[in-house]
Amino acid sequence: MSYENAPPVVPQHNLAGEDVKRGTRHPSLPQNDSREQREQRREQIAATSVEYQWTREVASLPGVPLATKVPSDDQPSIEWWFKVLEVGLKILDNIAAVQLHPLFSGLSEAAQKIISDALEDGQEVRSKVDALREKHRVDSAGPGLESSIEQATQAADIEVLKGHESILRDIITAIVDVLKAEEAADTRSIEAYRDLYQTIPAPGIAYTFLDDDQFARLRVAGPNPMLLQGIGQIPENFPVTAAQYAAVINGDKLSDALAEGRVYLCDYKELGVLVDGVWQGQAKYIYRPMALFAVPPGGASLKPVAIQCGQDSSRYPVMIPSVSASEKWGWEMAKFVVQVADCNYHELFVHLGSTHLVSEAIAVATRRNLANVHPLWALLVPHFEGTLFINNLAVETLINAGGPIDAFFGGTITSSQLAAVKARLSFDFFRKMTPVDFAERNVADPAKLPDYPYRDDAMLVWDAIHDWAAQYIDIYYKDDDAVTGDTELAQWATSIASEGHIIGFKPITSRAQLTDVCTMIIFTASAQHAAVNFPQRTIMTFAPAVTGAGWTAAPTGQKGHDKGEWLDYMPPMSLALEQLSSLFLLGSVYYRPLGDYRTNRLPYETWFQDPAIIGTEGPLARFQAGLRAVEERIIARNEKRMHPYVYLQPSQIPTSTNI
Incomplete structure (x- = not known):
């Protein structure tokens, strides 16, 4: 069904009488309203803006635009x-x-x-x-x-x-x-x-984390699938030799792999903002390693090639996989160093900075600039449900002095906070759009990197959301002139860019651009958050596999280490229990799946009321059918995958960032 030639929507709303706890029955654009209705819109926005105000002075996240309070809605x-x-x-x-x-x-x-x-x-x-x-x-x-x-x-x-x-x-x-x-x-x-798992089942990774293939798989199907970068040359400060590469990837040449786009890097240099902390008199360590991976000729999955435990190659030698008794535990130490770095990058940059805090800025801007009869208000508000509340709780209990981040992460709490601030304030909205991000990281081509479950499933969900946004927008915007003529939309975009400090956000001038923007907002709040949140329970509760701090300095050589030295890198048992408890909670609460649009108060009425949206062949029904089709495709993929990837099955994606 095409909406290109749909009849214009005639606004019939009476703002004072609308049920503002759900989407209105008669959404309208301000340019289509009467003078009296436009005045009502302005009055409602002004009243709402009293409840939703900005602050950049939250002590634990200085400079990040946040809501001053959590309103009742x-x-x-x-x-x-x-x-x-x-x-x-x-x-x-x-x-x-x-x-x-x-x-x-x-x-x-x-x-x-x-x-x-x-x-x-x-x-x-x-x-x-x-x-x-x-x-x-x-x-x-x-x-x-x-x-x-x-x-x-x-x-x-x-x-x-x-x-x-x-x-x-x-x-x-x-x-x-x-x-x-x-x-x-x-x-x-x-x-x-x-043994810390007594009444809670231990995750599978507790038994597989030493496997090198599992280590590589975490880059494409773990908590942080966002850092892997395809490269065409080896960085100068990471001098992996052709001989070292050939010793790991049998029958392959480093020059051929680079030329064919089969070499990938995880570089944790951005963790330079972190300062090593102390817990109960014990030194904690943050690492800034570099890790190299490759897809063998004719292969599908990444293989770990080399790790350097710091940015300075004169201090930290290149280590490669080894089963030699004298080198085995040095390699395991190097993998642990990478996992500590990945945990910090995940929680501070990818999870908190790039999902929770980004969604809050857009949520506040939406409330302050779009009338509750605006069609985009109805489209977007359900995707912010619970976000301001959970972010406020995180500020008070998670990333504060004495909280879990302070305890079992390696950086001082102040430097960890500043890392999250840096991630949030450097978030580039359009460059982080899923298809753009894959292209910029040189990981978009399945022919070069066949086994990338996050990429493949994310694109299915992105496309389903994009179709939904496009059909929805075409109902209310008959052409691009309707987009440029929407004064509330223009002010909303300005607010997101300036007050919300989302860099890269620019004026919206077409329906296609507006569709991309709404897709990105919905995807970030739902699917992207799900992909980085729920591995916390299934992967990150087991400290030997992933944890936030090392408890001894990074190794400066691969030979001569033993299992006892490797264990010394791991956290005290009590902190491992705190990590388990905190991340099990954060990764276990599934509330309201994507596509299930209802109010957040009993009796949980359906959110959308406009017949043009909720008809049996309308955009909402098509979106829900599209999500079911995505679910079926991912289930079918998982039957063929050696290791299922479940985080982006639509039934496992909450509508909003609410935990």
């Missing part, structure tokens, strides 16, 4: 609270079981009492959550059901749940603090790290 739904608390209680059960393990024996009586009291509080929280779940008839296995509960009662119950969340957070913090202070021993072994 951006508070999470009661269904979201249920999901978060359910995961939190699982974490509490696991911590309770871990503290009984012999590794943590010898706790003082005072410490044991703290834990006992905390577990009693946790049981009380569990009982109250179960009672509220029954009251609201919310099924933990699926979306919330309709309820006749009054809005006022629901709001009160949300406040109760928020109080329980605070209690739960305090319980977990208290237990982990006790373990930090009182643990009887810190005997590190891979078995001991696996």
